[in-house]
Ligand SMILES: Nc1ncnc2c1ncn2[C@@H]1O[C@H](COP(=O)(O)OP(=O)(O)O)[C@@H](O)[C@H]1O
C-alpha cells in the first residue's frame with residue numbers, strides 16, 4: 001500500500017506584515033514538539049540582505065526540524081523587497097508554479113510535515129495572470145489563515161475565507177495574531193471573526209511574543225485539515241474550540257499533547273529526534 005504523504009498546509013494571511021512567517025515558525029515549533037520533523041517552505045521571497053539572504057527564509061529554516069536544501073525551501077528569491085511579479089519581471093524570470101510544486105513534493109518526501117508560507121495576501125500576483133491562490137490550488141493543500149488583528153482586518157479575513165472556498169480549498173483553521181497591541185475593542189473584533197469563520201481558531205498570539213511563546217498559544221496538531229483519516233476525529237473535536245475564550249485555550253493546550261500521544265499520534269515519528 002502506498003504510504004500517505006506527510007501532512008502539509010499552506011499559510012496565507014490577511015496582508016503582508018501580519019505575522020505569516022511568525023505564525024508559521026510557531027506552527028513548526030508546535031509540530032516539532034509533537035514529534036514531527038517539520039519543515040517550512042517559502043516558495044517565493046522578495047528582499048535580500050547584504051549576504052543575499054531573505055529574512056523569512058532564514059526564520060523558517062531556523063524554526064524547521066529538518067535541514068533541507070535551500071533550493072527546495074525557497075525556489076525563487078528576488079533581491080528588491082517589492083511585489084513578486086514585478087521583481088520577477090525585472091529579473092527576467094517567470095515564476096513557474098510547476099517548478100514550485102516539484103520542489104514541494106521533494107520536500108514533502110523528506111519531512112514529516114511541511115508548512116508552505118505564501119507571499120503577502122491570498123491574491124498577490126506571481127506573474128501577469130497567476131497569483132498566490134493559483135499556487136495554493138496547484139499544491140492542493142489545506143489553508144491556514146493568519147489574521148493580523150488590527151482595524152480593518154475583519155473584512156480582509158472574510159474576503160480571504162471566501163477566496164479560499166472559491167478555489168475549492170479547505171480552510172483548516174485560522175490564527176489571530178495581535179500585531180496591534182492597542183487595537184480598540186480587541187475581544188469584540190475577535191468575537192465577530194469567530195462568529196463568521198466556521199473553522200477552528202488555532203489560537204491567539206499575543207503581541208511582543210516569541211515563536212516559542214506563540215507555539216504555546218496554539219492548539220494545532222498534524223491531523224488538522226490534512227488527509228490523515230486516523231486523525232479526523234481530532235479535527236471535529238477542535239471545532240468545539242469555536243467560541244472558546246482566549247484564556248481557556250492555554251488551559252487546554254497541556255492536555256493536547258497527552259491526547260495526541262494517547263491517540264498513538266504518529267507513534268513512529270515520536271521516536272525520532274529533531275536533527276536541528
Ligand atoms: N505576535 C507577535 N509578536 C512579536 N512580533 C511579531 C508578532 N507578529 C509578528 N511579529 C513581527 O512583525 C513583523 C512582521 O511579521 P511577519 O511574520 O514577517 O509577517 P508576514 O510574514 O505576514 O509578512 C516581523 O518582524 C515579526 O517578527
Ligand SMILES: [Mg+2]
Pocket residue numbers: 020021022056117
Ligand atoms: Mg513572511
